[in-house]
Amino acid sequence: MEEIRIEHVTKDFDGFVAVNDVSLTIHSGELFSFLGPSGCGKTTLLRMIAGFETPRSGRIMIGSADITDIPPYKRQVNTIFQNYSLFPHMSVYDNVAFGLRIRKTPKAEIKDRVEEMLSLVKMADQASKYPDQISGGQKQRIAIARALINKPKVLLLDEPLAALDLKLRQHMLIELMNIHDAVGITFIYVTHDQGEAMSISDRVAVMNHGKIIQAGPPDDIYERPKSIFSAYFIGETNLITGEVTAIEDDYIQLKCPDGTGNFLELDSTYNIKPEVGKELTVSLRPEKIALSRSKPRMQDDINMLKGTIEDILYLGTHTQYIVRVGLLKFRVFSQHKRVYFDDKALDWEESVWLFWHDSDTWLIDEIPEHDISDSAEGGVSHYQRSVKRPAQI
């Protein structure tokens, strides 16, 4: 069991830089995900680990061995391809046995190991079928068996669930985690689906434009995004940029750009050391905000704003409210728990109080250059640059 080290790896295609000076260490036995929009370089990075692409510069190590220039057939790395790439002219059994036959494993051993593998992926009764006779989910299992039978040090999964429907995807996700627990090797998982990455991974690397934006455990990235991109790409958020008005020992005060002179307060427990008068951006997750008709009893460490409900989207598990506060719009998720809530559901144009804990206002050391709400998702704008752009409303 050895860790994988990616050191200053850069790759370009005809001048387009797909992966730009990426360095990263993936621990042994970890389930690691590369997450990002299409074209962010995650698949290229995976293909370089598999050996299908050679980096322009930098190197890739497994343990102490430099594998940068080793051809794919000599690497102890196996891949699950997006479309599974099962050999259509071979039966399920022959597909799984392929790697062992290449290595001239004795016949009896091949039989034992193929059967063992097929039962691991619950496909023991399908051995004689051909790829075009089995379903998408079954193909997926065979692809996993075909890769794992070679006892690779690392298993690479390139958007393995993209071709499956929602229910099957959720089911396979759990299955993949079980298989990961059973075999105990490193899994590197590439996906554009934040839900998949969050639920399955030990650690996630968020990528954009060929660079790793942030790497860490899912909850860390969600709760403590280091950049606007990772705050925005994973989950949904309200981004607010304002001027620092006061720095105290235990909190920072920010002028809320809603045009009404409100202030936001946040914990000053980061390593970012802001200055008074400088602009800062904060991320506020919609589910951290509570709504109330009556003004909450004043508490320490609580932010409070008064706004008007502009839009209501019922989503089953929760309801999304768009609340206007002066020049700003806030996106708020509220679960339907009667015990917490006022008797009657909130209505359009009703005025409400928004409140949340200081520590939920998360400071990002980056000022947005442009409105990213359109590029990423569209829909309701839940990010306002500053007071200087009231045109948003």
Add this chain to the structure above:
Amino acid sequence: MSKEPRTDWQRQQKQLSKQQKSRNLASWALTAPALLWLIVFFLVPYLIVVIYSFLTPDIYDVKFEFSMDAYRQAFNPDYLRTLFQSFKLATFTTLLCLLLGFPVAYFIARAKDKTKNTLLVFIIIPFWTNLIIRIFSWRIFLAYNGVLNDVLMNIGLISQPLEIMRTDMAVILVMVYVYLPYMILPLYSVLEKLDFTLLQAAMDLGASEVKAFFSITLPLSIEGIFAGSLLVFIPALGAYLIPQLVGNQRTLYLGQVITYKIKNIPRNWPMASALSLTLLFFVAIMLILLFTLYRHRRNRGHA
């Protein structure tokens, strides 16, 4: 740091072009046998045809003396009439194949998926049956004392056998018979891809069936019509065997004349060469015409 990747990049570029060069070389090596073969046995022979067309005929062979006689003869009215006959035959054959083939291709394209393949096989079987046997079977069918006349006389429709064999009509009939699958298959392959809901949409918007056919089906199947017409027209221009076996000797076609000039004694190789080149010339013109038309349509479609 900024220097390092640059040299790296140059090295990579070199490696890349080297890799491309070796791949290119491998492609040349792989295609070399067929390329050489086609140069020696396809291109060079045409060169010889060109040379021979300027030589003087001998009874069995050619004399290597320059002469324009072959071309002078090729453009006299007798041979021009032969050329005209061949064009007429090819045109009629193509039109009849199109008229007959279109509804058939349409019928197969609209059949259920399972029956489609069976129907196609029925079209293809004759196509895979020996050509000369199929022509021969028509001789039996159409002959003076053949089956058709027998049946017609027995049911009293005619009192005297019809003389169909060895007429121009028999030639066209058998030509259509032989070349019909060449028209149906390309038509089918376009019609099969045709989205028939477009027709419903057109009718929904108020077009009648006839209007929908001319404004939707026909324009969208034009590629198949081009391909099919090409596959029928060009071999029909050079037809030899069918006119020879079911036609009469009063109407000669270009393919027959060329063959006689080579096979019959006294031989006239320069004449055969000149006529072949004339045929080649007209085929080339047809091809250029068709492709310009095709490209024109396509460009308009894209705009």
Add this chain to the structure above:
Amino acid sequence: MKRMSIARFYKGMNLTAFSLVMVFLYIPILILVIFSFNDAKIITGWRGFTLKYYEQLWHNDAIKDAFRNTMLIAGLSTLISTVFGILTALGMENKNFSGRRLISGLIYVPLVIPDILMGVSLALLFNFTRVNTGMITVLIAHITFCISYTVIVIQSRLEGFDYSLVEAAMDLGAKPAVIFWKVKFPLMLPGIIAAALLAFTLSIDDFIITFFTSGRGFDTLPIYVEGTIRRGTITTINSLSTIMIGFTLFLVVITKRIRKVLISSM
């Protein structure tokens, strides 16, 4: 109501056209088959069932020779043109190949030129080079017209080839040579079989090019049949034709796999 009837009229018209074409395509062949069992010397009415022409066929050495020649030429030209086809198709896979246009031009042009011209040009080539016409010249001619077809059929199969299968094999530890024989070649095989079948049929079927390139004493079946028809002794031709049609039917109908391949090769 009127609309419906027009639609039905169209459908009916297509069905009628299809049925007519079916009759048109099969009646002559059917009559040929029936008449091969007719106990009559010339083409005339039914004179009773006989197998004697099949027996005559069996004892006819000229036909046996022609059959042997046909099979020999078809077998050899199929083999060679298919190998050429495989190599060329593999070479043309490289999209940046500098000879791509030249070679695809040379491959496609023979298809759009009447057969008779290839016959004439080859006849002149063999006359010019003073080569004695016979088996070798016929073989050369057949290979020449088969190459275009084999290359195109195999190439069209390769175009749909999923390159990720090669990557998958590489990923599982297979070296390039192993990948070719274990993954790529087996997947090319249907295309290769289709190409070979097409070449074989074209070779058996060819009359005109063979007519121009075969010398006296080297007859293939079509050449023999044409000669016999011209001379008027046609009774054995009926039975010979029936056997050949049977052979085609066997190829096309009985073997389902081949049938699939045949359709896809079209």
